[in-house]
Amino acid sequence: MNPINRRTFMSHGLAGLGSLAFSRLFAAENQLGIPHYRPKVKRVIHLCMAGGPSHLESFDYKPELAKLNGKGMPESFTKGQQLAQLQGQALKCMGPQWDFAKHGQSQAEISEIFPNIAKHADEIAIIRSMHTEQINHDPAHTFMNTGSIIPGRPSMGSWVLYGLGSESQNLPGYVVLTSAGGGQAQPISSRQWSNGLLPGHLQGVEFQAAGDPVHYVNNPSGITEASQKDVINAINRLNGINSKRTEHHDIATRMEQYELAFRMQAAVPELMDTKGESQQTLDLYGCTPGDGSFASNCLLARRLAERGTRFIQLYHRGWDHHSGVKNGTKAAAGYVDQGTSALLTDLKQRGMLDETLVIWGGEFGRTPMAQGNGRDHHIKAFSIFLAGGGIKGGITHGETDDLGYGIVKDPVSVHDLHATMLHLLGLQHDALTFKTQGLDFKLTGVEPCKVIKEILA
Amino acid sequence: MIFKCVIPKFATPLIIIGILPVYSQAEESEIRYGRDIRPILSDKCFFCHGPDPETREEGLRLDIREEAIKGKAIVPGYPEKSPLIQLIMTNDKNKIMPPPKSHKKLNEKEKQLLSDWVKAGAEYEPHWAYEPVKKGELNELDEIVENQLEKNGLSLSKPADANTLLRRLHFDIIGLPPTPAEVTAFISAHENDPKQAVKDATDKLLASPHFGERMAVKYLDSVRYADTVGYHGDQSEDVSPYRDYVINSFNNDLNYDQFIIEQIAGDLLPNPTLNQKIASAYNRLGQMSREGGIQDKEYIAKYRAERVRTTSAAFLGSTMACCECHDHKFDPFTAKDFYSFGAYFSDILEKGAYTENGSYQEDVKKYQKDGILIGSFGPVIRIADDEKKAKDAARIQRISELRELNLKSHPESEKAFQTWLADLRKGSKDIKPSYVPIISETLPKQPPINKPRKAADGSKATYADVTADKGPVQSGKKSRVQSSTGSSVQHTINPNKPMTVLEGDMLYAWVYLDPKSPPASVMLKFYTNSWNHRVYWGADNIDLGKNANGGPSYHKAGPLPPLGKWVRLEVKPSDIGILPDNTINQTGYIQDTGTVYWDDAGLVSSDKNTPLGGISAEIRDFINTPNSEKTAEVKNTLYGYYLLNTVATTPEQKELQVLHSELPKTPMKSRTVLVSVSAKPRVTRLLPRGNWTDESGPIVQPAPPEFLTKGKKIGTSRLDLAKWIASPDNPLTARVFVNRIWSQFYGTGLSKSDGDFGFQGEYPSNPELLDWLAAEFVNNDWSIKQLIRTIVNSQTYQQTSTPGGEYIKRDPLNRQLARQTQLRLPAELIRDNALAVSGLLHREVGGASVYPYQPSGYYSNLNFPRRVYPTSLGKDLYRRGIYTHWQRTFVHPMMKNFGAPSREECVTGRSEANTPLQALTLLNDPTFTEAARVLATKLLKESNDKLIDRAMMTCLSRPATEDEAKILNELYQDELKRFEADPEAAVKFISIGKSPKSYGVNGMTAPKLAASTSMIRTIMNLHESITRY
Secondary structure, eight states, X not given: OOOOOHHHHHHXXXXXXXXXXXHHHSOOOGGGOSOXXXXXXXXXXXXXXXXXXXXXGTTOOOHHHHHTTTSBOOHHHHTTOOOSTTTTSOOBBOXXXXXXXXXXXXXXXXXXXXXXXXXXXXXXXXXXXXXXXXXXXXXXXXXXXXXXXXXXXXXXXXXXXXXXXXXXXXXXXXXXXXXXXXXBOOOOOGGXXXXXXXXXXXXXXXXXXXXXXXXXXXXXXXXXXXXXXXXXXXXXXXXXXXXXXXXXXXXXXXXXXXXXXXXXXXXXXXXXXXXXXXXXXXXXXXXXXXXXXXXXXXXXXXHHHHTTOSEEEEEEEOOBOSSOHHHHHHHHHHHHHHHHHHHHXXXXXXXXXXXXXXXXXXXXXXXXXXXXXXXXXXXXXXXXEEEETTBOTTEEEOEEOTTSSSEEEOOEEHHHXXXXXXXXXXXXXXXXXXXXXXXXEETTOSXXXXXXXXXXX | OOOOOOOOOOSSOOOOTTTSOOOOOTTSXXXXXXXXXXXXXXXXXXXXXXXXXGGXXXXXXXXXXXXXXXXXXXXXXXXXXXXHHHHHHOOOTTTOSSOGGGTXXXXXXXXXXXXXXXXXXXXXXXXXXXXXOOOOSOOSHHHHHHHHHHHTTOOOOOBOOHHHHHHHHHHHHTXXXXXXXXXXXXXXXXXXXXXXXXXXXXXXXXXXXXXXXXXXXXHXXXXXXXXXXXXXXXXXXXXXXXXXXXXXXXXXXXXXXXXXXXHHHGGGSSSOOHXXXXXXXXXXXXXXXXXXXXXXXXXXHHHHHHHHHHHHHHHHOOOOGGGGTSSOSSSSOOHHHHHHHHHTTTTBOOOSBSSTTOOOSSOGGGGOOTTEEEETTEEEEEOOOHHHHHHHHHHHHHHHHHHHHHHHHOHHHHHHHHHHHHHHHHTGGGOOOEEEEXXXXXXXXXXXXXXXXXXXXXXXXXXXXXXXXXSOOSSSSEEEEEEEEEEEEEEEEOOSSOEEOOTTOEEEEEEEEOTTSOOXXXXXXXXXXXXXXXXXXXXXXXXXXXXXXXXXXXXXXESOOOTTSEEEXXXXXXXXXXXXXXEEOEEEEEEEEEEEEEEEEEEEEOOTTSTTTTSOHHHHHHHHSTTOOXXXXXXXXXXXXXXXXXXXXXXXXXXXXXXXXXXXXXXXXXXEEEXXXXXXXXXXXXXXXXXXXXXXXXXXXXXXOHHHHTTOOOOSSHHHHHHHHTOTTOTTHHHHHHHHHHHHHHXXXXXXXXXXXXXXXXXXSSHHHHHHHHHHHHHTTTOHHHHHHHHHTSHHHHBXXXXXXXXXXXXXXXXXXSSOOOEEOOHHXXXXXXXXXXXXXXXXXXXXXXXXXXXTTTTTXXXXXXXXXXXXXXXXXXXXXXXXXXXXXXOOHHXXXXXXXXXXXXXXXXXXXXXXXXXXXXXXXXXXXXXXXXXXXXXXXXXXXXXXXXXXXXXXXXXXXXXXXXXXXXXXXXXXXXXXXXXXXXHHHHTOSSSOOXXXXXXXXXXXHHHHHHHHHHHHTSGGGGEEO
């Protein structure tokens, strides 16, 4: 490095590196031919309803089940099937605990526990025919995120970053936020946002509700911004000297990372500072920003989206209703209904909904059979909804049987969902591969899967 | 909406492992099937034309020459007549191979290679990794490397500088930097005789107890060692003795073959030693679950599959994972091989679901002997920490000596003790064992009693407090009566404070069973990190924890106690799986039908912290028996108790007081470790498509992969498997291991796919070298230290890693070995280095895992139970990274940011990605700020001169150049000005970390210390500080 006046180095360095940063680091090599086709959306916001929301109290109304309330579950449905906690017990039907109404022009049937989401009936595509392979929370989340039940595979967010990189110059490209309320808070492992086999910079970064939003993002106590800047400046000047001596490209990358770290130290507080949000916006979300609630996380999700973050996951841990499914679903919905609705509205108002894919759903559904006054885990059928760019609003895709137990029409696998998500991002699921230890890995695994064309606009 | 997706173009190569073009070593003109052809066929063709019949197209397989010729794909000698060549060359989109839908493409060079190969006769050769190890003609590491370099027109680079070399040896062998004094000494020794200097340094480092710690970093990744179970609640499990076993084995240079055997089957060796039993924890390190509602069988299948994946990858460098569902697409492993391999582990005594749903394959009582206990996650043994015990023994020895001395020189002080003892004896009838009540009216604050929970059948339960006029009361003014018309009813109590159980403790609860309406049974249950600790009296009709094989979750204590009188129910915690040092967080009281009066419950504790609890039963006996002949230990303990409760009057007593206070407050905190216990093997079936609910597959017997045994009969016990893996005839074991060691000393293995030696793995960059190393290794009785000596004493190892641009451009990943490699230190070593240079590092080897600083709230997503991070105290804050508590679902963020894996599965290589989170960690993690401050304090205390040079020498083993010194000095001056203007900020900055602050002497003001800390923090953030050159 030329002996530049160090006072000018920092600004010079920042300008010079502005075009590199995350975007350059976060991308698969061009040999993958990316994007494979014209993308419909730039980013994904996954609202993960952790615990397994009951489809029967949310998006899949079953009047026949109501008629059988309290009666034995017909054995033809359940014989030889894997159950979770109900294994080996007498199985009794439990009718839907909440009323449903038809909403919007599309007349989509949505439960009364979601008065706000229901207002978006014509913008969302409900899938009533999701199914999964894993019946317990931890492996089911792993399957939903990585398409595999073997721990150590990359999360979908990491895959997307690997394929497309991030557009943010100074915030992570894959961010995770969590909240809880409305039911037993199931643990969530950081495995769910792990880069797995992919390089470490593709991992999801969890933002914390309390303390430093990102680990180590604040200066040490007693260190001012100017002081930190001088230290970073000196580090990079010294690294520059070393770089000349050792000619190792890693040093150049490391110097960029220090610049980036410094920018992140400013960008994260700026992101978290919601002072600039109008009262109208705050009222829309109905939260106190920064309170760690789901709604507050939704607001942050919008702010992250605006700043170029590619993949945003909000976990709400509150949907595991083994008992008290009636009050439980209502309570959990109370935590997420307004936030979800506000996010859709807010994105739309800002013209961002068209370039965003919003996915709302859990890791599995719940049994039509009662478990006391609750419901057990269920993998044969569950409901989710999608909204945003490339999604056909107002449709309900797939169908379950009269009791909401099995799928009778258009089953959608987790891999189908992944393939569809990648498709909307301009990525062909079976061409997005990563080779390691001799094998080509894919998000969608080895079994055949398909893009759900019917829900695409 | 339309927009363009920005796809950045690369200007410089990035470290994205796996997609960088590999330097081709094929400069020689001769085509070698294994090196040049098979990788192409395997990657592009075998999926449809390979070993797996299920995905085979047109019945054609290309992995066997005869089949390829018979299938008319290849006409040897005639590429133009060979459809294989025609179809890869064609432009016809409907015919071209591989078909476009496979997304596989051959480049021109590959097409030409295939064509040339067919022309030359299409000769196949067996896969290199499955052939016996062959030594070539050359018999020196350097000769072999130079021979290949020469063929490619290259030569070795010049040797590295002495200080660089010493740092390299230190980081590679012990993982800690040399001190400035060691550097100076080495430089002069190296000037005299470079070879001897390296030899001596190597020997010294290999003899260091820190060698094992360094070696364990990578090794523990491959055996997926962690301190928690991983799945769902990710509860803690105690396995740290296994980690210490690994460290000690490296330190003792345990032969690698024996090392393997002990880990896979140590428990099956004749008269296994304690270490061999601990080694068998290897089989039990996989993830486990106690998520509610999980199925026993499903998790048995998961554990089996994980053991196959880990054992095949860790020791055999093979990826058998795919075979859980189907025959391998590329390698000759079949699905049957997968399950036969898994069957070797079917004897391991375990449950699938560590909940009520799970059961052991046999009655565990049979195995609760020879020190085997049944813990919350299956069999464990308790180990004695000899080293710590020795320290305590030394203290006790000194105590005896001092006591003698005191008796002689200060007899009057002894009289005071005798008087005290006599007083104590007088009142001794009142000395009770120490009760720690859970519920008792003597407690200042009553813990809440949760409402009785009704049974599932909805039968009615009633409860009330009764006073002595209304019903029986055991103590105090009231008892609690509870009745149930139907099945069981329970109430739970959360103790005011979690209670830690010690050896010899007893849990109790008082009950009075109503003779008019007796219950069928009564049960006590306790929550540690699960509820699986239950004991019952009477009929076995309470469903909770019910399990045909009994065990700690359903322990039968005996018949129903007598009716119509108060009875104290008692249970030894170990009978219900609560081991010493476990903590009880909740308790539950259950009855099946009838009416029961419940009163006080609690723990009879031997904890010295509880009133009079320090006086053990033995000492109480001593007090109660005049002039009893008791052991010196008892006398000393009693005297210690006296001393700690009185004022020392003599110098001996003062020292005794210190020694007594240093003795562990509780009996030696001994650790437990999960172990393998061999029980009746479970039946293993081949699961079609890996589906555990499908029991239609054939039963399989334990056997290694068929193609590797070549018809040789291998026995069916785990020990047979271990011996087969550890055999010199196994073509994979030694190769895989030396390749991994090579990557530790060279950055990349000779075959870079060090977890896959199958057809898709990389052909070694220097196969002669790999085989020579493997052969040498086996010939030297699998001595790992000897292997390392061979590597580091070579010129190849000692080359510079900074030879100049041409070398790096020609061979960016250094596969040709014409230089050394610059390696970023692994996460653990980055921590160790900062602590070591500052002097903060506490160098104790082994012990329970520790909890260094961690950002608060990091565990907030954990549950069952909720977790609070128990930050360590004192010296444990400054242990090496390898001892940091490894929470699988939330690995310590510092470690994670530098690429440490979660260890949920076997990992043979870490991500080396370079991220801003790493910069944030080094800049802002208090560990590093504190280390900088402590080093600054030390250097300023020594002298005020040449601060920058001394800091550079300490941190980087070299002085600063003029340019560097200028930059650091400018920074120092600016920081000094800033801190002088704001001394409060300076004090804040130097107060980070729990180590004591010291300034104010020798002109060391707070601003000066703070500015020096800034300067050193800068050095500690340098690329050079985290790189081994």
